[in-house]
Amino acid sequence: MNKETINILLVEGSETHAARIREVLESGLNQIKLTVVQNLAEARTRLSKSFPSLAIINFLLPDGKGIELLPGDQEAAAYPAVIMTNRGDEQTAVEAMKAGALDYVVKSAATLVDLPHIVERALREWTRIVERRRAEEALRESEERFRSFFEAAASGMAILSLDGKFLKVNPTFCRLFGYSAAEALEKNVLEVTHPDNREKTRRLYDEIRAGHRQVVDYEKRYLRKDGSAIWGRATLAVVFGPDGAPSSFAASIQDITERKGAEEALRLSEERFRTVFNNAAAGMVTLSPEGQFLEVNEAFCGFIGYSKDELLNLRVPEITHPDDRERTAKSYRLLDSGRSRMIHYRKRFLCRDGDIVWGHVSVASVPGGDERPRYYIGLVQDITEAKRVQDQIRESQQMLRLVLDYIPQHVFWKDRNSVFLGCNRNFARAAGMEKPRNLVGKTDYDLAWKREEADFYRECDRRVMKADMPELHIIEPQLQASGKQAWLDTNKIPLHDGEGRVVGILGTFEDITERKRAEEALVEANRELDAFVYTVSHDLRTPLTPIIGYAEILQETCRDRLDEQSLDCLAEIKSQGRKMLALLEDLLVLAKVGHLQRPTDPVDLNAVVEEALADMGSLIAEAGVVTEKNPLPELRMPKTLLTQIFHNLIGNAVRYAGREGGPIEVGGERKGDLVRLYVRDHGPGIPQEERSRIFEVFYRGATNKKSPGTGVGLATVQKISRLYGGRAWVEETPGGGSTFRVELRDIQNSAD
Template sequence: MQDEDMVNLDFFEKLFENYPDLVFIINAEGKFIKTSKGVMKYGVNNIDDLIGKNIFDFLKDEKKILVQQQLKYVLSNHFTKIERIEFETLNGNQYFGEITASLIGNESENSVLILVVIRDITKHVHLERELKENKKMFQLVIDNIPQYIFWKDIDSVYLGCNENFARVAGVEKPEHIIGKTDYDLAWKKSEAESFYEIDRVVMELNKPEFDVIEPQLQADGKEAWLKTNRIPLHDSKGEVIGLLGTYEDITKQLESRLALKESEKKYKTAFNRAEFYKDIFTHDIGNILQSIYSSVEICRICKDDPEKINELDILLKTIENETNRAARLINNIKKLSKIDSEEKLLKSIEIHQVIRNVVHELRIKYLHKKIIIIEEFIEKLNPVINANEYFEDAIYNIMLNSIKHNESKVIKIKIRTSLLTFHNHYKVKIEFIDNGIGMLDAQKEVLLESRNYKDKSIFKRTGIGLLLVKKIINYFDGEISIKNRIISDHSKGTNFTLIIPFKLNKDY
């Protein structure tokens, strides 16, 4: 053998023995023919003790079949690689190796040998397991956080999320969101577009966005409101590589806030209405008491003056009327309160019959006045509405107002009914047109809009009775309007108009 060959042989021998990975030469049956010194790190005291043993003695049973198959593969294909295999050393320890095997003998000369290199990847496997456990722990932590968490790459493609987010997004498990975009999830297209645009702003400007209020259609159909935070994520060089997002569902808070505002609005409205009623009541009851007091004072004067003794009957009648007026005022206040608190129980009521009943009652009450009632009821129409006894109170108070606030020698009240049709729905229009003293526009506003005025004289002719009318008509889903009988002159009388839903008589 030449010197050069001797040098090469010596070099390869030393390389074989001292190679950092485990190196073996085995025959086709798996018996060790030669091995590197590296085996001594795995419980082998003497290399010679390994020669003649079989590689399968160091494999777990479930891996033996796999290695046998791969060795057969080497015989026909000259090379194979097994990425991960678990071994058991002579001292009982386990380690993981990556195996490569190459055919180095000549099968035709019955000298089939296989070169096996095993790279120890135990640390890598343990590190991988630790990483997997850490990832599992991280996922467990974020899955138990009540907030909704997600993270995306630079293209707004999802890389992960917690269970809360997966649930509302409509994916079965957090890992199923990987690779999806907002367009693949449960939200509306417009919402997905909005989410994408905000992502772009955060990543392109490299600036976080906090407390962004956004709507979101969730997988269960819920329309939610979110308070969202987005923070850019960076690599080791500080370059933006994606974003982390968190949000909380603030739907209940918003609903509670809106409910509170609505409650405050209702309370304020109720308070203003109560103040308004109080002012009118104070005004009306003050007038009544003043009238009674004046009558009492005049009675004291008349009782000692024989010439005026006959006026006592008139004064007593005035006191009686004012007392009745006070009783009616209190009764109307009670009805206003009851309408707000009572359950709406309605029945069928014939409008024309109610009007005629009220006309009859008022004629008896005001026998001393000349009153002409003109009925212009629509022919063959007998309108029936869903109402209750309050409807008669409304008609009574309108007509009473037309009589009381009328300085004409002959009081005229025209009552007209007509039919209105709205897309197969019917309403009856009832007009009470009088020749009384009329109403100022401010008085109409007080009644129709429940406005309060510092000038208490505005309350004249807008007492509790007409407020009760408005309340009752609204209670029956109707409308009320007040106009001048003669448009250009409010002092020539008033037209009270009611519009109420009704059902036609079947004979009409």
């Protein structure tokens, strides 16, 4: 409770009860003043002089019922009241509450003890009622003021729903558009908007609904009921509901069909002008011909940071940025000379705290009797943020142009008809243009390329725009302005407007002429190298067979005639010959990769793995390892190459890691048109520094030099992988070991 004295009027016919109630209240409440009367007559006399903070009234009094002191409606009550009765019943309680009582209690020992809390509760409830009444009254007064302003406003005023339907219009609006109020309420904003301005209006309303803007001020054409067009300057603002969400729009429309109507507007009644002047959202001022401030509104004070009194002692140059003072003076000379009645310009203002703000200034002259301006009326809109955004956009555009002109790629963009809208310097040079702007408005047929090249480019443009999908890495020829026949790697993507419609394309290309020549040379070199490897391997393999055979014959037939050293030499000849033969076999396989036909039927990888495991059964058994095969997908690829992959990877795992105790796992999965295979072991693993080299021909690593193998198997796996659009790599197996992974592209899916 607050510290003010609580004046309580107790209306109680029983002196005994009154004394007991006094005792309870004075002991349970602080700072109370209790006045006791015994009947209705005394109570009415007391109430005629002043109302208490609270009245405690006995239901039955010597001269009538206590509820006769109540107004019969709680909303009409001037003071809070609690009704007490000796015996409680529902009818009495209902009668008391209908009469306007805040509470109803039955006298009892428990009630008397709780009476201070009942009083406090009643006072709190009364405080809420009083505050609500005040708020409702303030709301009524505010609505009445708004209604008066709305109805009397000189501008067309309207309240619109969020979808643009008119909910309320003022008489000025009706006169402006020629509709009755009832007719206007059947319309929406687009129906009274000129067709040429409907799209802009729809866009502005969308921006406000999306929360990007709360107030917009713009000019557009309207359609009157008779079909005639008028120009209006509209100010549209969001009206927020109690929940803080947009609930409607408030619009003000000024008829600007005749700019000279500003003179008549200046002669409007002082009251109307004062209302607009003082409540305008933009800064408004009146100035003497010498530039002295005569009047300023609150919005202008907030914009510039000065108080009204301070501004009335200043002149325009004193709050104008030094660099803008001469231009400002020149603008006012136009008004002073009569050559213009209204000027519009942008300038910088000096704020009281030293900050600099930008304003869009509109100044109109009010002519005097001698045809010289009597005073000026100025409207200043804060465009500081808009100017900052414009500067950022300009800087961003400059930076973008700098980047475009110095990146090595050629960049261009076209409209829906494949007409060039712009390009960077590299593209302009390739097209034979001195500057990028010289390309604007031209088509591919106007440039240096061949006719068939231009046809191809434009057909590609049409595909991209029609499908609304990019086309990337288009390899195409081009005859450039320099006479160079180039090869290009081109990318084209569709361009969209704010509505998501395709409005053109953006293209980039890179001159890959040298790269293509290098690739062709590399292909030819690889072809020659493969042929050389095949020939050498074949020619070397021919004499190896008799060498190995003769060594075996000598071992068998001359065993009794040769000493131990000679027999060891023959065994070494046979062993080294077989190693050389295995190496040549692997080289032949490596040379053949890339020359086999691609199949059209899918290969069951599960069957390929089973065959590979069967082929290596003796090796696996000798190593004493366990193999685990997980399900594998199908893949369109030559079975012989798949067999090579699994033979090499499983063989490596058995030879180098099979005796470490863990199982060798084989599996795979499909992801789109990619199939990923793996062979996992739990052996000693491969050092990080060797993982990138083990797929090189003849590289075997420091830890494997004494192990069997030729150093060609993993190189064969990598070559097969790359041939089919994939790769091979090795990772560490969690817990120790190596996991070899192979990624292959399904050639049928890729073709599709």
